[in-house]
Amino acid sequence: MSKENKDIILYTKNICKKFGEVKACDSIDINVERGKITAIIGPNGAGKSTLFEIISGLQKEDSGTICFLDKNITKLPAYKIGELGIARTFQHVRLFRNLTLANHMEFAINDDDELFFKNIFTNTNVKEELLRDALDFVGLDKRGDTLAQNLSYGQRKLLDLAICLAKKHELLMLDEPVAGVTPKLRQQIKKILLNEKKRNKTILLIEHDMDFVMSIADIIYVLAQGKIIAIGKPKEIMQNKQVLEAYLGEN
Numbered sequence: 001m002s003k004e005n006k007d008i009i010l011y012t013k014n015i016c017k018k019f020g021e022v023k024a025c026d027s028i029d030i031n032v033e034r035g036k037i038t039a040i041i042g043p044n045g046a047g048k049s050t051l052f053e054i055i056s057g058l059q060k061e062d063s064g065t066i067c068f069l070d071k072n073i074t075k076l077p078a079y080k081i082g083e084l085g086i087a088r089t090f091q092h093v094r095l096f097r098n099l100t101l102a103n104h105m106e107f108a109i110n111d112d113d114e115l116f117f118k119n120i121f122t123n124t125n126v127k128e129e130l131l132r133d134a135l136d137f138v139g140l141d142k143r144g145d146t147l148a149q150n151l152s153y154g155q156r157k158l159l160d161l162a163i164c165l166a167k168k169h170e171l172l173m174l175d176e177p178v179a180g181v182t183p184k185l186r187q188q189i190k191k192i193l194l195n196e197k198k199r200n201k202t203i204l205l206i207e208h209d210m211d212f213v214m215s216i217a218d219i220i221y222v223l224a225q226g227k228i229i230a231i232g233k234p235k236e237i238m239q240n241k242q243v244l245e246a247y248l249g250e251n
Contacts, residue, residue: 009034009171009202010055010086015064017050024050025061026226032171035200037193039213041237042223043246048206049091051223052175055204056088057081069170085170089177091206093156095148101159102144105131108166138162139188154185161192172196174205178212190216214238222246 010032017025024047032038040048053059055066057078066074073081095104131144140158142151151159157177164172177193178186186209193203193216207213213220214234222230222237224246230237237243 007034008032010066010068010204012051012055013065013067015051015054015066016062017047017054017059018062023047023226025054025064028064028223028226028228030221030228032202032204033219034202035197036218037197037203037205037216039217039220040204040206040223041208041210041213041220045225046223047226048223049175052088052173052206055081056086056173082167085168086173087164087167087169087171088173089160089164089175091175091179093153093160095156095159097149098147100145100147101135101140101142102131104148104159104163105134105144105166108163134162134166135159137165138192154181157181157185157189161189165196170202172201172203172205174203174207176207177205178207178209186212 008031010030012028012030015025015028016023026047028047028051030038030040030051040051042048050059054061057073057076057080061074064074065072068081068084068086071084073084076084135142135144138158138161140155140162142155148156148159157180161174161177164174174193178189181189190212193205196203205213205217214237217234220230220232220234220237221228222240222243229246230240230243232240
């Protein structure tokens, strides 16, 4: 199952999901191109997070199809989707407070699930240079034995991003990567993602920070009430009257 454009790494077709009478996703089609940054924006309740959960296998669609690397992943469990090369962050950072940075990176690097439990009770065996490279890449200037609970919110965001980047991946899915961070850290994360793009990495992100999205995205999908109301480049989206009315609240 494939698209005519061989550069499309992931696509969805007619994704639908209802919660009671509410249509969280209503026939959503998106295409994610290799080596590009694709953004999904929209007001709260537009269906963005639900779509992310469905793509990553954490929720199941009512109908529709998801294909990744020419494989139909619609019915696969989340861990199988991750093994195929989709790594993601979450809107609310999910870390183990009493484990170290090195422990977290070990989990990201190792594919063997049994190592997860072994590493909780033993010293990490991540090579110091590999750990340092990963933390330096995101600009997290902390020792590997630092506990996650001793990080600031922004530093936890960077660790979450480092973990995502360290996993074997073809696609990064980032859920509000700059939500709640300082302007300085926002610029730092922007630089990281643009560097990933230079390395021909593919990124799909949700973000409410419009300035951030407009400065980084190649293509933007705008959702409102579970439907796609606009698709285009940043300049096109900013000039779209339907977007201005539905998302920005302008007349």
